[in-house]
Amino acid sequence: MKILVCIKQVPDMASRFKVNGNGVWYDEVDLAFRMNEYDEFAVEQAVQVKEQSGSEPDITVLSIGPDRVIEPIKKALAMGCDRGVHLRDEASYKKDPWQIAFTIAGFCRDKKFDLIFTGMQSQDRGSAQVGVILAELLGIACVTTVVGFAIDNRAITAKRELEGGIKSVVKFSLPALITCQLGLNTPRYPTLPNIMKAKKKELLVFPVADFLQEKEMTGTGSAYTPARKGSGIILEGDVNEMAGRLLGILKDKTAVIK
Amino acid sequence: MKALLICEYREGTLLDSSYELVAFADKLGAERAMVLIGSEAALPRVNGKLYLADVARYGEYNPELHKQIVLEAVKRENPDTIVFVHSSYGWDLAPRVAAALKAGQISEITGINEGKFEVGLCNAKLRRTVVSRTEKTVLTIQAGAFNFTGDAQGSPQVEKLELKDALPALEFAGYEPALKTEVDLSRAEVIVSVGRGVGKKENIPIIAALAKALGGQLGASRPVVDAGWLEHSRQVGITGQTVAPKLYVACGISGAIQHLSGMRNSEFVVAINKDKDAPIGEVADVMVVADVMQFVPALIAMLS
Numbered sequence: 040m041k042i043l044v045c046i047k048q049v050p051d052m053a054s055r056f057k058v059n060g061n062g063v064w065y066d067e068v069d070l071a072f073r074m075n076e077y078d079e080f081a082v083e084q085a086v087q088v089k090e091q092s093g094s095e096p097d098i099t100v101l102s103i104g105p106d107r108v109i110e111p112i113k114k115a116l117a118m119g120c121d122r123g124v125h126l127r128d129e130a131s132y133k134k135d136p137w138q139i140a141f142t143i144a145g146f147c148r149d150k151k152f153d154l155i156f157t158g159m160q161s162q163d164r165g166s167a168q169v170g171v172i173l174a175e176l177l178g179i180a181c182v183t184t185v186v187g188f189a190i191d192n193r194a195i196t197a198k199r200e201l202e203g204g205i206k207s208v209v210k211f212s213l214p215a216l217i218t219c220q221l222g223l224n225t226p227r228y229p230t231l232p233n234i235m236k237a238k239k240k241e242l243l244v245f246p247v248a249d250f251l252q253e254k255e256m257t258g259t260g261s262a263y264t265p266a267r268k269g270s271g272i273i274l275e276g277d278v279n280e281m282a283g284r285l286l287g288i289l290k291d292k293t294a295v296i297k
Numbered sequence: 298m299k300a301l302l303i304c305e306y307r308e309g310t311l312l313d314s315s316y317e318l319v320a321f322a323d324k325l326g327a328e329r330a331m332v333l334i335g336s337e338a339a340l341p342r343v344n345g346k347l348y349l350a351d352v353a354r355y356g357e358y359n360p361e362l363h364k365q366i367v368l369e370a371v372k373r374e375n376p377d378t379i380v381f382v383h384s385s386y387g388w389d390l391a392p393r394v395a396a397a398l399k400a401g402q403i404s405e406i407t408g409i410n411e412g413k414f415e416v417g418l419c420n421a422k423l424r425r426t427v428v429s430r431t432e433k434t435v436l437t438i439q440a441g442a443f444n445f446t447g448d449a450q451g452s453p454q455v456e457k458l459e460l461k462d463a464l465p466a467l468e469f470a471g472y473e474p475a476l477k478t479e480v481d482l483s484r485a486e487v488i489v490s491v492g493r494g495v496g497k498k499e500n501i502p503i504i505a506a507l508a509k510a511l512g513g514q515l516g517a518s519r520p521v522v523d524a525g526w527l528e529h530s531r532q533v534g535i536t537g538q539t540v541a542p543k544l545y546v547a548c549g550i551s552g553a554i555q556h557l558s559g560m561r562n563s564e565f566v567v568a569i570n571k572d573k574d575a576p577i578g579e580v581a582d583v584m585v586v587a588d589v590m591q592f593v594p595a596l597i598a599m600l601s
Contacts, residue, residue, distance in 0.1 A: 166404040171392035204475030211467035222523040256401030260426035
């Protein structure tokens with residue numbers, strides 16, 4: 040069985056963001072980057088499938104972007120993927136979801152992956168499109184927002200998370216693409232021996248132009264910092280002083296404190 | 298401009314979010330037609346053309362068939378935009394339709410800014426406008442961003458749609474109900490919720506002590522529940538409980554849309570967060586810029 044995991048590197052969402060020089064994206068200066076959180080669940084699920092199938096499946100992990108994306112690829116290799124693929128693109132942030140999906144589809148075309156895992160969305164762009172479009176381009180089944188996954192031979196039962204905590208149960212066969220929701224599993228931490236082993240694993244690098252022939256279908260007009268909508272009071276400074284002021288406000292404005 | 302609105306139907310009922318599509322189309326000033334894979338017993342009470350496909354035949358979830366139904370309606374109606382709610386139904390189906398039409402898709406629209414569609418970037422800390430470069434465009438709108446305020450008194454003009462020889466790519470095997478809720482947050486007057494900003498599981502008793510001091514219930518954001526720090530029945534948000542207490546205290550919660558949707562109707566909101574720019578500030582009446590683990594003990598001391 041051949042498995043592909045598509046991962047993206049995103050900034051730590053706890054960072055402060057400002058708009059970059061060309062006004063269409065965030066400025067990368069001072070940002071710490073990490074693996075997109077949803078993709079950690081995708082990597083973990085792929086590795087679990089491999090472990091459950093007696094190590095027979097072969098897992099490729101792929102990422103598009105500048106050289107810094109080698110870091111999350113290495114993490115995925117240390118988590119248990121077999122081979123890394125870096126589709127190098129210095130300006131991947133300018134590519135729209137269609138172009139990203141088309142690029143990955145181009146890479147996949149002659150590989151015949153049985154099972155593809157992606158995150159359900161990225162934490163920065165959050166379009167939730169790439170996985171689904173990739174499946175459509177490859178003509179394989181696609182199930183999104185998965186929080187439960189079981190595979191028996193080539194038959195899959197997956198649970199999709201719906202609003203209100205309801206789940207829908209879906210059955211389908213390989214080949215298929217799964218987009219992973221938070222909570223699907225518990226992503227492992229790479230151990231030191233596995234980090235060392237990962238250094239010896241294959242890492243293939245291709246320029247993104249090898250696979251991308253499509254123009255963008257959507258583009259950014261401009262990026263900006265939202266005007267503060269909250270008309271709320273902002274308290275800053277000494278914690279005891281703030282606690283006192285907050286209590287005063289609560290006594291004044293709510294009925295819950297007398 | 299013409300918009301084709303894709304309504305949602307689940308467990309035998311039309312979802313109210315379908316009306317948000319109508320509100321969006323009206324805000325856009327677009328002529329509208331609707332698509333529903335549902336039943337005649339539960340039609341949206343809105344005037345205008347509605348393409349109806351029988352849910353008994355095509356299922357409540359069957360993306361391959363639903364895609365083909367939407368494409369058939371697109372063929373008949375020739376709309377400029379095809380609009381979905383950004384929900385588990387919409388974000389699943391919209392890209393399939395976009396790929397088939399080779400149309401650009403703009404996801405989770407939060408507003409219309411000088412005629413351009415506005416979306417969030419980096420957990421809504423930044424925003425951007427997105428433009429389509431294709432003739433037709435697929436749109437998904439953020440749940441709760443466009444409120445339908447009119448009277449739903451109309452009745453649609455129904456045109457039935459059927460597919461020939463369509464085969465589903467997967468089998469929908471039914472629903473699994475939400476986990477039984479041991480904690481009913483919907484009636485609580487005060488809720489103090491824990492977010493990832495508390496740092497670690499060991500810190501939760503301090504937040505629980507604040508909830509007790511305020512006579513309230515302990516709630517949680519999704520990451521805290523996913524990490525196993527608190528049980529699912531305490532989760533506030535789209536995939537947890539929707540709450541509207543008199544006082545909501547968000548401790549170390551950044552304010553992802555999935556959380557805000559579940560608590561934005563609270564009467565009074567206090568947010569405690571190190572990051573002054575955290576999106577929770579949008580709904581907070583008071584924003585305390587501080588480390589939760591320093592501020593909360595100080596507040597408890599003053600309450601007792």
